[in-house]
Amino acid sequence: MPSEGEFDLIARLAPFLATSGEDLVVGHGDDAAVIDVDGRGVCLAVDVLVEDVHFLRAVSSMSDVGYKSVAVNCSDLAAMGATPSVALVGLCRPTDVSSADIQQLYEGMSEACERWGLRLVGGDTVAAQALAVSVTVMGDVAPEGVVRRSGARPGDHLLVVGSLGAAAAGLALYRATGEFDDDLLIAHRRPVARVAAGRTLADGGATAMIDVSDGFGADLTHVCQASGVGAVVEATALPAADGVAAVAKRLEVDPYTYIAGGGDDYALLAAVPAPAAPALATATGGVVVGEVIAGPPSATLRLPDGSTVDMAGMGWDHYGEERA
Amino acid sequence: MPSEGEFDLIARLAPFLATSGEDLVVGHGDDAAVIDVDGRGVCLAVDVLVEDVHFLRAVSSMSDVGYKSVAVNCSDLAAMGATPSVALVGLCRPTDVSSADIQQLYEGMSEACERWGLRLVGGDTVAAQALAVSVTVMGDVAPEGVVRRSGARPGDHLLVVGSLGAAAAGLALYRATGEFDDDLLIAHRRPVARVAAGRTLADGGATAMIDVSDGFGADLTHVCQASGVGAVVEATALPAADGVAAVAKRLEVDPYTYIAGGGDDYALLAAVPAPAAPALATATGGVVVGEVIAGPPSATLRLPDGSTVDMAGMGWDHYGEERA
Numbered sequence: 160m161p162s163e164g165e166f167d168l169i170a171r172l173a174p175f176l177a178t179s180g181e182d183l184v185v186g187h188g189d190d191a192a193v194i195d196v197d198g199r200g201v202c203l204a205v206d207v208l209v210e211d212v213h214f215l216r217a218v219s220s221m222s223d224v225g226y227k228s229v230a231v232n233c234s235d236l237a238a239m240g241a242t243p244s245v246a247l248v249g250l251c252r253p254t255d256v257s258s259a260d261i262q263q264l265y266e267g268m269s270e271a272c273e274r275w276g277l278r279l280v281g282g283d284t285v286a287a288q289a290l291a292v293s294v295t296v297m298g299d300v301a302p303e304g305v306v307r308r309s310g311a312r313p314g315d316h317l318l319v320v321g322s323l324g325a326a327a328a329g330l331a332l333y334r335a336t337g338e339f340d341d342d343l344l345i346a347h348r349r350p351v352a353r354v355a356a357g358r359t360l361a362d363g364g365a366t367a368m369i370d371v372s373d374g375f376g377a378d379l380t381h382v383c384q385a386s387g388v389g390a391v392v393e394a395t396a397l398p399a400a401d402g403v404a405a406v407a408k409r410l411e412v413d414p415y416t417y418i419a420g421g422g423d424d425y426a427l428l429a430a431v432p433a434p435a436a437p438a439l440a441t442a443t444g445g446v447v448v449g450e451v452i453a454g455p456p457s458a459t460l461r462l463p464d465g466s467t468v469d470m471a472g473m474g475w476d477h478y479g480e481e482r483a
Numbered sequence: 484m485p486s487e488g489e490f491d492l493i494a495r496l497a498p499f500l501a502t503s504g505e506d507l508v509v510g511h512g513d514d515a516a517v518i519d520v521d522g523r524g525v526c527l528a529v530d531v532l533v534e535d536v537h538f539l540r541a542v543s544s545m546s547d548v549g550y551k552s553v554a555v556n557c558s559d560l561a562a563m564g565a566t567p568s569v570a571l572v573g574l575c576r577p578t579d580v581s582s583a584d585i586q587q588l589y590e591g592m593s594e595a596c597e598r599w600g601l602r603l604v605g606g607d608t609v610a611a612q613a614l615a616v617s618v619t620v621m622g623d624v625a626p627e628g629v630v631r632r633s634g635a636r637p638g639d640h641l642l643v644v645g646s647l648g649a650a651a652a653g654l655a656l657y658r659a660t661g662e663f664d665d666d667l668l669i670a671h672r673r674p675v676a677r678v679a680a681g682r683t684l685a686d687g688g689a690t691a692m693i694d695v696s697d698g699f700g701a702d703l704t705h706v707c708q709a710s711g712v713g714a715v716v717e718a719t720a721l722p723a724a725d726g727v728a729a730v731a732k733r734l735e736v737d738p739y740t741y742i743a744g745g746g747d748d749y750a751l752l753a754a755v756p757a758p759a760a761p762a763l764a765t766a767t768g769g770v771v772v773g774e775v776i777a778g779p780p781s782a783t784l785r786l787p788d789g790s791t792v793d794m795a796g797m798g799w800d801h802y803g804e805e806r807a
């Protein structure tokens with residue numbers, strides 16, 4: 160959920176950003192942009208990973224950072240129903256990063272490219288004070304098959320593909336104790352882009368889709384705002400990753416802090432017509448977690464004890480004090 | 484000219500970068516990549532501008548930085564014969580950059596987008612320790628009309644569109660004296676992408692093309708290496724920017740340090756068939772500065788006194804000591 164400062168920034172920048180028009184199928188404000196090139200949809204996303212903001216060298220190897228820099232962009236494309244094809248990298252290199260380090264970073268990018276069928280077609284390495292990796296991924300999608308954030312309708316079911324909370328719980332455990340739980344941290348180090356599931360959901364009539372990167376609650380709120388709908392989610396239905404509950408118990412934290420508010424999950428969240436939900440859940444390995452309702456754009460979590468929480472306050476905010 | 488460190492890095496990364504194949508018309512190693520999408524060439528470039536490496540806040544306003552971040556990518560596309568269409572930005576934002584600063588940066592990007600006919604279709608702003616702007620520009624070009632660095636042939640004439648040395652001389656003067664010469668510094672702050680000239684040269688049969696960003700000598704050497712040819716350039720023919728000679732005299736520096744070794748010029752350098760050179764020079768406002776010759780890949784500058792210099796050692800090297 161954007162902070163007041165972030166809302167101010169979004170309002171300031173909106174006049175400069177194109178959202179649609181002519182051959183621009185999807186512009187700013189979704190997971191990726193889509194441009195119509197003679198009837199083919201060219202899909203473009205860019206994500207920047209910054210040291211000590213998005214990764215820690217103590218937790219992620221250079222290869223992990225490279226892998227993740229490609230994976231998170233593939234996840235953006237997956238959320239449009241697109242298939243990634245090529246990647247370009249812009250690398251900010253401080254003096255303490257050796258050529259061998261950069262080679263490992265490229266090895267990681269290359270592994271992710273191989274996994275999701277991309278080619279790395281350009282790279283720009285520049286001197287800098289801090290390590291940052293900016294990756295652009297291009298892909299394709301039929302313009303008429305693009306799934307936006309804005310199409311969810313009351314009565315649609317909400318489907319999640321992938322599990323939630325592992326990255327946040329793994330990082331919280333590391334921060335609190337210095338321990339590495341590799342089974343949890345793999346989600347943070349090497350996220351899985353749900354490209355095939357994204358295509359299946361798009362083909363199956365998904366009305367809205369987003370990749371869960373800011374946290375389930377925050378990203379569902381994005382969908383609600385873009386679609387002008389509400390949503391109710393059953394907490395017990397959320398696909399919590401193995402081991403999250405144990406970390407929450409040990410650190411005496413509400414597990415939904417990680418599951419619904421954690422971020423870095425790279426699960427796919429889709430609204431789908433209710434009749435199609437069971438088959439799409441089976442086809443993608445996803446689970447139905449709740450329902451879209453009419454009403455003001457807000458996402459409600461119904462807890463096991465029957466109480467409800469507005470999820471708008473949950474999730475990653477790059478500028479928020481609580482996560483600085 | 485890459486340093487030994489940079490050569491080592493290039494060799495390490497080469498195995499991970501695709502240069503051609505299938506629908507990849509141009510991959511890594513040129514100004515931009517070109518992907519064949521159903522017969523249309525989609526051209527992609529990414530450039531990262533980093534504070535204190537590529538710009539100084541004392542010299543460039545936020546608006547200038549935004550403008551330049553788009554212009555340098557348009558210049559890359561121009562060197563392929565492509566026409567830019569959309570831009571995406573990834574912005575690394577340190578805490579001392581305000582929302583008003585970012586707005587100004589976007590205003591500058593927007594001005595450049597308007598000038599060269601692009602739309603800004605996506606932006607990602609992330610917290611970071613240092614200010615860096617990563618811009619991706621997409622454009623289009625007929626796949627058969629793409630001009631690479633590698634096609635220069637002995638006998639071709641070398642054409643330069645734009646002037647040389649202003650940015651380097653302006654920055655040298657500022658560093659030596661603290662003085663701002665706005666007529667020179669405009670080249671550094673708000674470079675001009677030669678998009679129309681690039682198309683004219685491509686349509687007119689240019690055999691090789693590059694944008695002069697690292698310095699004329701270094702970039703001509705890149706063309707010679709990619710094409711497997713030599714080149715001889717008349718120093719007196721080079722289109723030195725007004726005011727460069729005066730700065731060189733004042734700072735007691737060889738003016739060709741700025742003109743042939745400066746960087747940040749964003750002129751276009753093309754090899755063109757000799758018979759076409761006069762008409763292309765007229766059409767683009769360019770000048771013929773020399774000739775492609777058979778022989779080992781090296782670029783020679785013939786000075787007014789008849790002596791010659793290998794230009795390989797001239798020009799910007801991000802990792803070189805002399806410019807650190």
